[in-house]
Amino acid sequence: MTLEFLEQAKLGDRRSLARMLSALENGTLHIKDALDAIGETSEPRNGQWQTLAITGAPGVGKSCLLDGLLRHWAQLGIRVAVLAVDPSSPRTGGALLGDRVRMTVVDDVELNDLIYLRSVATRKASGSVPVIVEDMTKLLLALGWQRVIIETVGAGQSEVRCAAIADRIVVVEGPARGDGIQAEKAGLLELADAVLVNKSDLPGAELHADEIRESFELGIGNKPPVLLTSAVQHTGVSQAADLLLTLASSGRSERARW
Numbered sequence: 001m002t003l004e005f006l007e008q009a010k011l012g013d014r015r016s017l018a019r020m021l022s023a024l025e026n027g028t029l030h031i032k033d034a035l036d037a038i039g040e041t042s043e044p045r046n047g048q049w050q051t052l053a054i055t056g057a058p059g060v061g062k063s064c065l066l067d068g069l070l071r072h073w074a075q076l077g078i079r080v081a082v083l084a085v086d087p088s089s090p091r092t093g094g095a096l097l098g099d100r101v102r103m104t105v106v107d108d109v110e111l112n113d114l115i116y117l118r119s120v121a122t123r124k125a126s127g128s129v130p131v132i133v134e135d136m137t138k139l140l141l142a143l144g145w146q147r148v149i150i151e152t153v154g155a156g157q158s159e160v161r162c163a164a165i166a167d168r169i170v171v172v173e174g175p176a177r178g179d180g181i182q183a184e185k186a187g188l189l190e191l192a193d194a195v196l197v198n199k200s201d202l203p204g205a206e207l208h209a210d211e212i213r214e215s216f217e218l219g220i221g222n223k224p225p226v227l228l229t230s231a232v233q234h235t236g237v238s239q240a241a242d243l244l245l246t247l248a249s250s251g252r253s254e255r256a257r258w
């Protein structure tokens with residue numbers, strides 16, 4: 001039965017895919033058995049990432065930004081799956097519906113074949129959430145999704161560990177609020193391979209980008225690129241999408257990750 005679902009999922013059947021991911025989530029399917037059944041391992045191609053985490057404080061615009069990034073990637077013909085870890089952020093308190101509204105790209109009939117959106121129910125999970133996210137990622141890659149994006153609120157240990165399983169970590173910040181760099185407080189900035197300062201349509205964004213660049217001057221390893229974006233005005237988003245596609249590891253994250 002499982003084999004049939006996996007085969008269907010590989011052929012593009014979303015119901016079968018959802019079923020298999022849920023089975024991983026509730027512990028009735030083991031990733032090793034699933035991968036054995038599929039009989040393929042996905043090897044990373046020429047050093048490019050397969051998994052990318054998008055993280056940052058609640059409400060900085062991760063979902064809105066991701067919508068724009070997905071649209072750009074789908075237009076290039078890339079198949080991208082998104083795992084949204086606990087979309088019920090402290091700010092919105094259970095707004096999976098709200099996230100669906102933000103992700104307009106899934107309603108675009110021209111593009112939605114190339115995009116799969118799935119939330120990870122952290123409260124229902126039978127085991128460690130980062131492990132489940134990692135297993136779901138492996139399954140998606142084995143089933144032919146080219147890139148997997150993990151959206152997680154950058155607050156709390158478990159969420160940071162979810163980000164740390166990705167090949168690259170993108171930290172999203174908002175404009176300066178006079179209380180420093182949010183990601184720095186959460187220990188996220190040292191994990192960043194790139195930083196997107198979103199809401200660049202609001203005052204204080206450029207100032208904040210400069211603050212972040214300055215803080216990288218002090219660090220070790222490659223300096224992660226810092227870009228300005230406005231998810232609502234669609235500025236800087238295509239540029240960010242292109243840059244992220246071939247983003248190199250800053251080398252900082254490997255050290256910090258363990």
Ligand SMILES: Nc1nc2c(ncn2[C@@H]2O[C@H](COP(=O)(O)OP(=O)(O)OP(=O)(O)O)[C@@H](O)[C@H]2O)c(=O)[nH]1
Nearest residue numbers: 058059060061062063064089092153199230231232
């Ligand atoms: N002005 C402005 N507002 C934005 C921008 N991007 C997002 N927002 C607004 O910021 C709010 C939060 O956006 P989300 O995309 O839900 O933020 P998020 O980081 O995914 O939030 P959580 O998942 O709850 O942590 C929404 O009201 C958006 O309309 C932007 O570029 N400029």
Ligand SMILES: [Mg+2]
Nearest residue numbers: 062063087099
């Ligand atoms: Mg969100």
